[in-house]
Amino acid sequence: MSEEINEEMIQEEQATETTQASTEDMVEEVEEVIELSKEEELEVKVNELEDQLLRVQAEMINMRNRNQKEREQAARYRSQDLAKELLPAIDNLERALETEVTDENGESLKKGVEMVRDSLLNALKSAGVETIPALNEVFDPNLHQAVQTMPASEEQAVDQIIHELQKGYKLHDRVLRPSMVIVAQ
Structure with missing residues (x-):
């Protein structure tokens, strides 16, 4: 065991x-x-x-x-705001240039106003601001604002701008203010 x-x-x-x-x-x-x-x-x-x-x-x-x-x-686009502020002054200078003058003093004053306007436009141009072409151009709603339409005559095409009421301006590719225009229909 x-x-x-x-x-x-x-x-x-x-x-x-x-x-x-x-x-x-x-x-x-x-x-x-x-x-x-x-x-x-x-x-x-x-x-x-x-x-x-x-x-x-x-x-x-x-x-x-x-x-x-x-x-x-x-x-x-740094000059955009300044350009927008100057546009009404340029419009006023252009309206002043449209007035008829009869004497030599008026002509001298008109010449001075023209020089001021031109210097402002040159300054804006150097900053990249350009006028938008309008008269006799085809209407483009991105660049133009149609305020009125008129019947097209024989020498005018449909949608052609026949009168510019206020100039438009753009900064490079950005519209600052569209052109106010009359368009042929």
């Missing part, structure tokens, strides 16, 4: 050793899986952070470009 007990004990010890070995193997496998999942998790996190970095860099570039464009627009 003692041999049987010894044999049972030996078998139990062997079973325990086998169980411990398989348990150790299982623990090692679980640790490897945990390490792999941590590596994968870290890799996913790194990929997310790289994507965020690229997006932030792209947003910074877009913001820099947008600011640059806004600065260029501000510089290009």
